Amino acid sequence: MELFFQQVLNGAMLGSTYAMVALGLTLVFGILHVPNFAHGHIYMLGAYVTFFLITLYGFGFWPAVIVSMLMLGLAGMVIERLVFRPLKNQPPINMFIAAIGLLLLLENGVIVIWGPGAKRIPNPYPDTVSFLGLTTSQQRLIVIVVAVVMILLLQLFIKKTLHGTSIEALAQDREGAQLVGINVNRVSSMTFAISAALAAAAASLMAPIFMVSSTMGSLLVMKAFVIIILGGLGSMQGAILGGYMLGLIEALGGGFISAAYKDVFAFGALVLILALKPTGLFGKEPE
């Protein structure tokens, strides 16, 4: 029973990352229809930026996380402008191919600049916490708490501010949004910035626990696609819920069934679900 709760805690931590990454992806894929396959590599870049801010420039952990989010937000805007916007009116698969080019560029760019070896961020909160017989490190709890705060802040932004509601308007009805004078390009730019900043935050929080490496995002992005397709494209609630569920399934499946095949379950589930419901669990028929 103790192992069970321990794994639930691990699952909640993994799920927090998944939720943040999937939330960013559902914004760009579900709302802007950009299949940003390089989203996991933006996550990876966020971890590297945090790592160098801390080790090279002597930043504290929290300032580094915030600066990393800002820098990646900017990078997200640049990527949207240079890579995806020129392809807006072309066949959808061209964007997918551009995203793969971007992924190769980022992955190998990082190797060229910073070398292939994995890096580790010194853990800012190494102490462990004991609670009801469960033991966990402070950093893991921080991941869970900060993720919840971030997700709530994003919800507030989207529901309560003018800029945020323009994203939601675009999600509900693209033509309608344009008719009432919403600048789609500006919203795209902003959405990419938010999506990349969220990924950077998730990566920075996880970096002290796992290693930072150039391939840390390649499987993650596929899992994020699994989550948002299961949760419904463009649905933020779906992404959050799906993220936590996948985290729990992986932690429990990895702990109790088979650690080696845990990813096979997630990806196999996607293939099967798309076979039964070709547009995703809550997907609409494409017009």
Place this chain on the structure above:
Amino acid sequence: MRIINLLRQRWPYLLVVAAAIAFPLVVSSRYYIQVMIVAGIWAMATLSLNLILGYTGQASLAHAGFFGIGAYAVGLTTKAGLSFWLALILAGAVAAFVGLLIGLLTLRSRGHYFAISTLCFGVIVFIVAGTWDGLTGGNVGLLGIPAPASIPFPIIGEISFAGQIGQYYLVLSFLMLFLFIMYRLVHSLLGLSFMAVRNNEVLAETVGINAFANKLLSSVIADFLVGVTGGIYAVLMGSISPTTASFNLTFFWLAYLIIGGVATLAGPIVGAVLVTFLVEYMYSIGEYRLVAFGLALIVAIIFFPRGLVGVSVTLRQRFQELREKYRERGGGAGKNAIDGRETDQAF
């Protein structure tokens, strides 16, 4: 008479084939012959990717998975003593059968969903290859896959595949065979149906083309071909590992295809050979070459989505039109230069 006509029209192609045949006799560097062998294998894989992605419009990203399935099928059976040629047919058949099952599942979805779904299957193959130690040898993979046995040949005596030259001609023969298959396929009613499905699925259905069946058939043929390619790769390299089925390979082939020219016959070969050689040539700049690779893919898809072959076809047509205009001294004013394009749009 027919042959002379053929020579007159097709001499550039025959020249390329002659150069390819003469290559290992003229170039003595073992290194360049090896690069050419690898480029030839990638060209075959890209040719088959072109069938499902370029001509049928379905971005199947499980391609390296089927390549891996073919490679492991040949590796396992030839190590168990089966003849290479039988093993090769088996590899194609296994890849095609798995492709049929996966196609039945994944082809129900479209566009991005199909791409993601097939990519997930590709990753599953990759993970299973690295994890199922009892069958695949885990992360180490299969070592010591025997080279194909020599085959008797009228004049030379026999062809041995132990040496590099024999291997080169093995790859070249299969590449020519694949090209011939693709040529016949594209110029057949079946190929036209594939393109009709790609251009407009709904319209294709209304004229009586079963879109799903055509997509399935196209992907099964592509999977058969890439399975065979994987089998050839396995025996020529002598060892395979999970990276043989890595989705990164699919990404590379995709880049060759886009850079060479999607939905053209020559595109996959031009892309694979040119880019492989460029990447080898740039070896001195180390990892930058893969950065350049990613950049080239982005630039190509934004500015030249029809690839090198597409660009050259357009240029040639422009040139011909200019020449005709010059001849007619403006007589053909009714013709619009752009509307004369015949090549089909890539996607």
